[in-house]
Amino acid sequence: MRVLVTGGTGFIGSHTVVSLIEGGHEPVIVDNLANSQPSVLDRVASITGVAPEMHRADIRDLEAMTAIASRGFDACIHFAALKAVGESVEEPLLYYDNNVAGTVTLLMALEAAGVESIVFSSSATVYGDPDSLPMTEEMPLGSATNPYGWTKITMERVLADLQAARSGWSVSLLRYFNPVGAHPSGQLGEDPSGVPNNLMPYVARVAAGRLPKVEVFGGDYPTPDGTGVRDYVHVVDLAEGHIAALDRHHGDPGVHVYNLGTGRGHSVLEVIKAYEEESGRPIPYEIVDRRPGDVAASWAAVNKAERELSWKARRDLHEMCADSWRWEQARR
Ligand code: NAD
Ligand code: WQD
Numbered sequence: 001m002r003v004l005v006t007g008g009t010g011f012i013g014s015h016t017v018v019s020l021i022e023g024g025h026e027p028v029i030v031d032n033l034a035n036s037q038p039s040v041l042d043r044v045a046s047i048t049g050v051a052p053e054m055h056r057a058d059i060r061d062l063e064a065m066t067a068i069a070s071r072g073f074d075a076c077i078h079f080a081a082l083k084a085v086g087e088s089v090e091e092p093l094l095y096y097d098n099n100v101a102g103t104v105t106l107l108m109a110l111e112a113a114g115v116e117s118i119v120f121s122s123s124a125t126v127y128g129d130p131d132s133l134p135m136t137e138e139m140p141l142g143s144a145t146n147p148y149g150w151t152k153i154t155m156e157r158v159l160a161d162l163q164a165a166r167s168g169w170s171v172s173l174l175r176y177f178n179p180v181g182a183h184p185s186g187q188l189g190e191d192p193s194g195v196p197n198n199l200m201p202y203v204a205r206v207a208a209g210r211l212p213k214v215e216v217f218g219g220d221y222p223t224p225d226g227t228g229v230r231d232y233v234h235v236v237d238l239a240e241g242h243i244a245a246l247d248r249h250h251g252d253p254g255v256h257v258y259n260l261g262t263g264r265g266h267s268v269l270e271v272i273k274a275y276e277e278e279s280g281r282p283i284p285y286e287i288v289d290r291r292p293g294d295v296a297a298s299w300a301a302v303n304k305a306e307r308e309l310s311w312k313a314r315r316d317l318h319e320m321c322a323d324s325w326r327w328e329q330a331r332r
Contacts, residue, residue: 005077007081100155206284263302
């Protein structure tokens, strides 16, 4: 399939572009490089032997997106979004404009071009703070604790409403849990500018001696060791989940919702310990106050993706840490 990949030079997008090429598909990237570098294209080429086509454009630009979308695509995988939770609280209009208005504009361009198949990057954040675990696809959507989360809930709504009105559309909503790790080649990964917001990139910088210690947000949660529990999933497993959804649901009208996670949770202290073991570096930490908006624990029910997509995350926490560490070191 020829697949338009918005946000394809970003963290998850770049790994998915590699998986698409390896799966025999032809990805074409659209990215405005707001949070990525064009050098990713050379890295993808060095891993796969194929340099993907890329258009530098903003998904909010209807004229540009209409021109690009008309170049003969079978499907779109839509990653492009801003994702910093704290920034979304400071700049809600930027987030609604980029994520929600951007998605609406993209969908207008796809509709005009007759592209009716889309795989969308959603998030476990749409479940809010549920009453029970694991989180299943049937659970009602929760109340987000920040504007970023609301943009994901809103974009899911926009896509479901579109599918209800245009019954030929195939919409796959993939709800990622906590994507981490990097490509095992050490050539692709996540490189947040400034101080990382997310745990694993932060831990990586402490292991590398670039930050002094990890602040563990809360030691009094109702979890086995008192620290927050999350379902960390390797970014290469996640990338493969997109190919599975595309292959399964292309030409299959409807709204198809899947959790992408491993189905098991790890605490903050377990992540620090696994990273210490894989990096061989000490990782000092201090337990501080809880971070506002965090839930105690989150992990996915994964049987639906296993059953319907024949997809299952295969890489464990140690592999996630080892690949993250290889990427961290490759860039110094
Ligand atoms: P990322 O920032 O690395 O990638 C997003 C890409 O989109 C970047 O390359 C950025 O330049 C591009 N982009 C942003 N706005 C754009 C616009 N208006 N026009 C064109 N390009 C634009 O983030 P990621 O971690 O790869 O996330 C990809 C998707 O997955 C996002 O939709 C994100 O919300 C979602 N998601 C991420 C996580 C996570 O923890 N990383 C978890 C759940 C969901
Ligand atoms: C993981 C755990 C923290 C940093 C966020 C978004 C979510 C999704 C993925 C996109 C929690 C703890 C963290 C630190 C810590 N993104 N922590 N010290 O919060 O589960 O999810 O990213 O959709 O929407 O909210 O991930 O990596 O920030 O935190 O103790 O310096 O690590 O409290 O328990 P989170 P995270």
